[in-house]
Amino acid sequence: MASTVCDTRVAPTDPPANLASDVVSPPPWLDPTRAPMLSVILVGQRSLAGQRRGRFVAGSGAHPARMAPDLAAHLIADYTRPGDLVFDPLAGVGTTLVEAVHLGRDAVGMELEPGWAALARANVALARRQGGTGRGHVICGDATRLPRGMPAGLRGQVALVLTSPPYGRTMHGRVDHRHGPIQRFHNTYSAHADEANLGHRRRAGLADGIAAVLAGCLPLLRPSGVMAVVARPWRRDRYLNDLPGLVIDAGLHAGLTLIDCRRAIHAALREGRLVPRHTFWQLHVAKQTRAKGIPVSLIQHDDIAVLQHLTGHDGWPR
Numbered sequence: 001m002a003s004t005v006c007d008t009r010v011a012p013t014d015p016p017a018n019l020a021s022d023v024v025s026p027p028p029w030l031d032p033t034r035a036p037m038l039s040v041i042l043v044g045q046r047s048l049a050g051q052r053r054g055r056f057v058a059g060s061g062a063h064p065a066r067m068a069p070d071l072a073a074h075l076i077a078d079y080t081r082p083g084d085l086v087f088d089p090l091a092g093v094g095t096t097l098v099e100a101v102h103l104g105r106d107a108v109g110m111e112l113e114p115g116w117a118a119l120a121r122a123n124v125a126l127a128r129r130q131g132g133t134g135r136g137h138v139i140c141g142d143a144t145r146l147p148r149g150m151p152a153g154l155r156g157q158v159a160l161v162l163t164s165p166p167y168g169r170t171m172h173g174r175v176d177h178r179h180g181p182i183q184r185f186h187n188t189y190s191a192h193a194d195e196a197n198l199g200h201r202r203r204a205g206l207a208d209g210i211a212a213v214l215a216g217c218l219p220l221l222r223p224s225g226v227m228a229v230v231a232r233p234w235r236r237d238r239y240l241n242d243l244p245g246l247v248i249d250a251g252l253h254a255g256l257t258l259i260d261c262r263r264a265i266h267a268a269l270r271e272g273r274l275v276p277r278h279t280f281w282q283l284h285v286a287k288q289t290r291a292k293g294i295p296v297s298l299i300q301h302d303d304i305a306v307l308q309h310l311t312g313h314d315g316w317p318r
């Protein structure tokens with residue numbers, strides 16, 4: 001039976017419908033001389049260890065949930081130009097800032113935990129010593145209270161907010177299973193359980209917190225600035241925990257518009273075959289669930305919600 005319902009294709013030359021004519025001028029990242037962006041980003045061609053080797057100071061590996069450096073670099077290159085300002089409100093040990101500095105972008109990060117903030121500063125300094133021409137600055141503070149804590153001069157200056165929120169209270173961290181029972185380590189953001197850290201909140205509190213962070217970033221964005229939020233769906237037992245959906249809801253709640261959904265594949269493409277780069281836990285949960293007769297697949301990707309505050313003809317948010 002012929003179906004018109006599914007025929008929603010758009011000619012390749014058409015602008016995306018959600019970048020409607022009410023955007024003041026073409027955003028700078030829509031550079032016609034650049035190859036078109038693909039919605040799928042391959043970030044597993046190099047191992048994570050290979051991506052991080054030599055780029056982070058000792059101790060950074062203790063952070064339980066770092067972004068893949070090649071993914072951060074890819075998104076920064078897509079949405080900014082040299083000299084632009086990138087902001088990560090949940091900076092961790094500073095992957096976003098490190099990659100921005102290497103790419104000649106300036107970067108500011110906010111991180112609640114003083115230990116991670118200190119490592120992020122050291123990582124930015126290392127990137128500078130290695131020849132990165134961008135400048136980096138790390139603020140220790142609570143991003144749910146943004147724009148509080150940010151220098152006033154940064155309002156309206158940020159070209160790209162690039163961040164990845166915590167998963168909430170479930171933290172897989174690292175494991176050692178070579179010598180007997182599974183031992184977990186590096187699986188907490190901090191020794192305290194204070195809910196100021198979004199990583200210590202349940203789902204509803206996490207959603208509110210992410211919405212507060214994104215809303216707090218809005219005054220910092222320049223007109224046409226973009227937010228790219230990286231989140232991975234994960235499974236607990238047989239149930240899928242839709243963190244990317246939660247992020248999108250939080251963004252809409254904060255008054256943003258979803259302008260693109262992209263996907264980062266954490267597998268290597270070798271001679272036409274995908275070679276998985278799963279973590280121990282991803283494989284463990286998938287195997288256990290399949291053993292119960294539920295044919296789940298192995299999660300090998302991050303989702304990236306690309307959000308924007310669409311502006312009126314005067315260039316200011318409506």
Ligand SMILES: C[S@@+](CC[C@H](N)C(=O)[O-])C[C@H]1O[C@@H](n2cnc3c(N)ncnc32)[C@H](O)[C@@H]1O
Nearest residue numbers: 066067090092093094095111112142143197198
């Ligand atoms: C998923 S990690 C980000 C890791 C970072 N992308 C990296 O590669 O190092 C989230 C970070 O947000 C921090 N965080 C949680 N709640 C926060 C808050 N209210 N304000 C600022 N940072 C917060 C956590 O301590 C954690 O380091």
